[in-house]
Amino acid sequence: MVKEAITNGRRSHGHGSEVTVMVASTVAPALPVQEHRLPLSNLDLILPPVDVGVFFCYADPGSSHHPSAALKAALAKTLVAYYPLAGEMAANAAGEPELLCSGRGVDFAEAVADGAELRELRLGLPDESVEQLVPKKKDGVMCVQVTKFRCGGVVVGCSFDHRVCDAYSFNMFLVAWAAAARGSSASPGPSFHRSFLAPREPSPTCAGTLADRLFVPVSCAPAPPATAPDAANRIYRVSSADVAALQESAGPGRTKLEAFTALLWQLHARAASMGQRSCCMGVVVDGRTRLRRDGAMKAYFGNVLTIPYGVIGSDDLRGMALADVANDVHRWVTEAATGEHFQELVDWVEAQRPDPTVARAYLGRGSDGEDATACVVSSGMRLPVGEVDFGWGQPAFASYHFPWPGGAGYIMPMPSARGDGDWVVYVHAAPEVVAVMEEEPTVFKALESSYIFG
Template identity: 80%
Template sequence: MVSDGACRGDGRRVTTITTVSTVVPALPVQEHRLPLSNLDLVLPPIDVGVFFCYADPPGGSAAAVLKAALAKTLVAYYPLAGEVVANAAGEPELLCSGRGVDVAEASADGAELRDLRLGLPDESVEQLVPKKKAGVMSVQVTKFKCGGVVVGCTFDHRVCDAYSFNMFLVAWAAAASGGPAPPSPYFHRSFVAPRHPPAPHQCTGTLAERLFVPISRAAAPPATAAANRIYRVAAADVAALQSSAGPGRTKLESFTAHLWQLHARAASPRQRSCSMGVVVDGRTRLRRDGAMSAYFGNVLTIPYGAVATDSLRGMALADVAGDVHRWVAEAATGNHFRELVDWVEAQRPEPTVARAYLGRGYRGEDAMACVVSSGLRLPVGEVDFGWGRPAFASYHFPWPGGAGYVMPMPSVRGDGDWVVYVHAAPEVVEVMEAEPTVFRALESSYMFGPGEAPSGRLGI
């Protein structure tokens, strides 16, 4: 199957899809259904993208190597080769059918990796990360004139979180490079099963009820424009934020506090409050013995805070960071995760949604809102398919929620710098780019070393 490729707004073709094939597990899968857990069911039907740039893979077909390794890896990670279907109650669940993963092979029409303007993902990354049309996951392998390759993946967030997909990436890379296979994932839902069938009144007044809401009671998110950017944040700026946030505050809490205040500065007069959420992983909260370290699925909650915009603008960073720490710590407990599992059980089969995603304040008012999800565990150094670590890597998540979405992750340089994916209102991006520190432009030389400046002629 051949596509005409992706086009810029001026109609010029940028990437051309030359081949699409479906890679199935190397061993047959006995077809069966795998229910999504209650923690999977709090996720809306959205796809997440991630991509890796390799400046100098060896000669030969990178796509062939990747597809052969993918077939092997899908034996253990068979849910990624399945489909999401509806059960008798209308809820989503996994059909583990072995249908496979669609892999597109593409060429970048004479461009070089150095031409990529990755800081503007709408012009670049959008063409390198596949649009998933079927199944749970899809892959695109794009080859450049210089010999460089970009590997882009898209996966259904209802099936797994970033932690789980990171496990898959490491296993896939190990299969391609001939390295030792990491521990196999497991899919048993016992750790995230409800403790008992709770009555609705047993879940009222809980933190879970404050953070999530049934769809029928959720106010529609306000219609908002969004801009997508990828920035770099120097290690020194991360350290400075942490120092200003005061003792006992993590780097992520300090960064989130700073980001919250930037959103307050960008808020319009009608946005009288400003909301900030943080995605919290519950694996070590539910089991401190490491028993969930290989669990594949979603184990997330999304606490958030809302503060009057004018108040937030005038607060010291340490006070804002203290507020972030308070509501994150409140949710980062095993009791809350068990409570959330029970609360979802009481709502089923009605879908639920995190309030932090809705772009509203505590009282349902329009708010300047954002959610931060840490990608700092992205294993950039381990996604080596046999031709070295990537020159650059990032998530890509231009999602449709009412809140913005910001995801910091480690730079592949390994020097403490961060790469930050930003999906936010244009006025927030304007404030970010106006400040003299923290959010810095992503230059080609930072990613691929010194050389000619990007031409920009292809918009990528």
């Protein structure tokens, strides 16, 4: 079912263009949903109420018609299995967030970019380009915007509530939606079995555990700055050769992500202000294969994340070899990448409820509690760029978009749509960090239109 309304809501100005929403509608699941409540898991509850965006650019879908009709029909079919995305956030009796699976639907905007061609967008500067293409969610769990350009190009942008699912889960949905649009057979449906993340009984002691060191009740967390620091948003490209060279410099046995994180840690140290004697660096770790090595959680839809981190003095970081920094990253990532830690985290959250909690990596604190520059790295290498084909071919470009309001930086590397091993890196960081990254002579390269569209 689709409810439509005609509108002339102009979103914002881009580089030489203005995006205008022409039609706003709500796409409900193709089959009725019996209203019910789905509790969030304990690992959902560690996420703040923030939205994550993702967008896909198609150079030429090959049709003079707006592709929205096919996308909406496929979305309605896909929401039958992925019904939580068509629901709403509510509160339980304890005041905690939970899902109201009501079949409300997904807000769907159809827009046009007046007088612009897709290749004219400066995607490397998302504040002026991407910001107008990824919709702002007002209600519900998810929203979509499809923007058509004068050249025939199309951008499909989505936003979703991070408390409901992580990027792994949303990738499953994207692949299923694209398959439905192509008329392909459906992939196995998602699992919402919260029993995978049930706390142990009786609950073991949580004090002093790794979970207790990585997370803290909001009531015990240090107060954030009175005003959030300004942040710059960028999208860069990194060549496959530079990724390989970075991994080699990090030493034997180090992953590409560990090497990349080590480099970022040192760059943050270079950019640290005089009042920030330490740098805090975190990495998002997925726990599906750690909790269940038999693959039982492969289709689990929700959040299965932890965020280990390390703190090193800025002066020390600047003087360390990259391999030594990568060794430290490897140490604390490996410590958290175990099934025991994820079960321990589930138990720890249970012991705090209903008090909300927060990852310490986001707080920007040094070992002595002083202010520190902070950043979290989240791998987007599973972004299924080649599989998000709605029947028009693969996208020419894709990226997450996460200009979140927190004080810590957020950096996400993803595979380039070219499929040649290059990376696309989304950066949300302090302007001084961005300046240092752009001074780096080899790794972070500007994202030119010619690289994307040839």
